[in-house]
Amino acid sequence: MKIKLKVTRRNEDGSADAIVDYDEEGLQIIVQYGVISMLEEAMEDEKMSKKKDGKRIKQLELEDSINAFYSVIEDINLLYKTHGDRKLPMDENEMANALLGLKTKATMIAYWAENAYEKYFELNDYASDETKARRATIMGWGDDDNDGRC
Numbered sequence: 001m002k003i004k005l006k007v008t009r010r011n012e013d014g015s016a017d018a019i020v021d022y023d024e025e026g027l028q029i030i031v032q033y034g035v036i037s038m039l040e041e042a043m044e045d046e047k048m049s050k051k052k053d054g055k056r057i058k059q060l061e062l063e064d065s066i067n068a069f070y071s072v073i074e075d076i077n078l079l080y081k082t083h084g085d086r087k088l089p090m091d092e093n094e095m096a097n098a099l100l101g102l103k104t105k106a107t108m109i110a111y112w113a114e115n116a117y118e119k120y121f122e123l124n125d126y127a128s129d130e131t132k133a134r135r136a137t138i139m140g141w142g143d144d145d146n147d148g149r150c
Helices: 024-085 092-120 129-139
Strands: 003-010 016-022
Touching: 003 024, 016 024, 024 092
Parallel strands: none
Antiparallel strands: 003 016
């Protein structure tokens, strides 16, 4: 096997121009090494892409959860318009039921927004075991504390 590298010029940035001389067996080794390097690089790129995609999905979930609060505002505006602009205003029971429904909806939206926030910033149940252990050490939480703080 023959692989010979002759540097013809050194560049200021540390790179160089070179001529490679090789035989058939050397060519086979160079191609095999190149293919392996390309596959390793592609696998690493795929891993990074999945991490970015996962983070982007979490970010979109967080944005959607925040935007859901605007639907509650629209519901309140609709209730205000319905109560004030109808020929017969809503009676006390209708208003109480509508407000209770809005409160329930707002509570559910707040729950899912908080969940998306925790997922995005990897808090509480979404934290890694390493992070949970670090938090417990910093806060002085013992193993006997089983209150779900991490």
